[in-house]
Amino acid sequence: MKTHQDKSISAVRVVADCQSVAEQIRVLGRLRYEPAVPTLIGLWEQCPVKPVEVAAAHALFAIGTAEARDVLRQAIHDHEHLGRFMAVRVMFTDDGTAWDNAGHLFSDEGLATPAGLTAAAQALGLLGPRSFSPEGPEWYPAELRDLVSRDHRWLDLCVGLRDHEALGRAARHVLAYADSAVTGPALDAAAAVRTGTPAGRHLRPGDLVARYQDGDHRGVWRDLGAVAHLDALWRAEAEQVAALTMDRVRRNAAGLTAALVARGWPVTAEQALPGPAADVEDRLRELEQLTGSAVPPALAAFWRIVGTIDLVPRGTWNGAFPPGVPEQLTVADPLEIIDLSTGWFSVEEWQEESEELHPELAGPVEITIAADYLHKANISGGAPYSVWLPHAGADPLVRDEVHGLAFTDYLRRAFAGKGFLRLDHQDEWVARGLTRDQLADLTAWLETIEYDHLDF
Incomplete structure (x- = not known):
């Protein structure tokens, strides 16, 4: 390119x-x-x-x-x-009809590839306004202005794609500017389907908690991850497992932070682990009211029990890095999870943007949980890492982060890397001028970081 x-x-x-x-x-x-x-x-x-x-x-x-x-x-x-x-x-x-000529772009096969997703997004772009004038939104070509209203297949497509990870924003844009007399009933019907609770897998109360306490930590979370929509029984079990998990995360964070600080990593224990926000319960309740769904147990338990983890050395951005501590680790994505109160600006932005929209067009609340790895190193970077709510399962995906992990697995990766998530990208550092000797020094420094790690 x-x-x-x-x-x-x-x-x-x-x-x-x-x-x-x-x-x-x-x-x-x-x-x-x-x-x-x-x-x-x-x-x-x-x-x-x-x-x-x-x-x-x-x-x-x-x-x-x-x-x-x-x-x-x-x-x-x-x-x-x-x-x-x-x-x-x-x-x-x-x-012929637009659907007959372009509908194939939205086939399962087409949407399974990056090129297919890009082509589909381009097609959706024509269904919504491409510009705005004092007279209002304008379509190009103009005859596509009312296509969604005229052909229910395009309406059904956009309603079905409104939550799609890659195409959802474009689909909601189309629906937001279509005739509300047509889109309103379709979105109301879709909302009614969304609120239905699928039957959960068979579960006896206490099973998952007992397995977790017996050491089957990853197996329990795999089973929780397989349930897309938690019913009351599954949610109660997941909340107990999440509390046990995040207690272990808190202890790991305390041990790792102490070990890093002792070896010169330029953060303080107070910065790294300030504890849960005082208003966390109020924020969780408000978020549930806004989204119509409880916050996923893994995330809610983290905010309740840990609150924040911040290993980003922001104090060195305008000063010298400590002697003997490898500065290259600033771009190795040091772990950061901000508390819900600090990330609440994401909710306020969503409220402002969706104030006049049908609830089904508001899209997910994209709650920022951390800066991306370049911003953490004081380099202009990309979108922050976020979670999208509502999420009906136990463990939401961390978005815009290269590894594509659920929140609990994201934490596991961070602790496995002594607090750094991009240790698998060292070839990039060498390409940018890091010598093999410097890389060896970095690896040796990390090996000196020792703490009592608890599996979770």
Whole structure:
């Protein structure tokens, strides 16, 4: 992608008056000059001069012969936005219905690949407004403004995708600007289905707690993770297991913090483990009222029993790192989980954004639980790590973190790495200039960190 962009920029610099050439191509499109189609196809497929490439694509669409449209349609999995946009534009304006022409983009097979998800997102993008003017939202093409209202298949698709991890935001955007007289009943019906409680697996009270206390820690959490929707019995059991688990997490955190501080890691025990927030119970109750579901037991127990873990050496951002302590570990993702009160700004942002939306369009509350690994190192980075609520199971996924782990497994990984989550990315550090000797020193330093680890 970077190489392609560099070639495009270089080509623009060497082509004299490329904007004039692009305008001549646009004229061919407005005239619908069919003999130019082969030449335009060549420019669309091979010309590195971006203004010329863009003009050729739009001219091909305007001319609209079968050959021109076929070439544009084939770019649906193009690595660039323009190719995908032109492909879905062709699909939505082909003869027949939009669903018949573009519905295949949302097949299970299509959504199973990154390229398929990107193409599907591009298609959803046409169903919602692409711009806003003083007169209100505007669609492009304009005839797609009421497609969701006219064809229930698109309505059902967007309602079904409203909670999808990758496409949910785009689907909710489409529904938010569609006719509420049409979307309202569909969303009400979907909400009614959501509140139904599926039958849980057979469980005798006390089984999981007894197994956990007998040492089957991971097996118990595997069984809890297999239940997508906790009924009352499963939730009661999960809450007891979670309390036992987070008590062990708290003791591990105390031991690990003491060991790190003793070896010079630049945090204090007070910073690293300030304890649960005073208002945690009030916040948990309010969050349950807002989302319509209790906070998942693993997360609620952490906030109640541990509260916060913060091993990020923010005090060194504008100062020297302690001698003998490997500074490279700042980008090894030191463990941080903030308490619910500190992360409450996420809830307030969600409330503000969803105030006038149907409840089913508000989307999940994305509660920040930690900065990403680059921000922890005082480097501009990406999205923070978060959990999405409501979550009907026991142990929510930690989002936007490279390992894709449930919360309890995320904590396990952190403690296994002596408080650092990205020790498996050391090749990146070497590529950025860390020597093998420095890497050996880092590894040796970590090996000196010893504490009484409790499995959980």
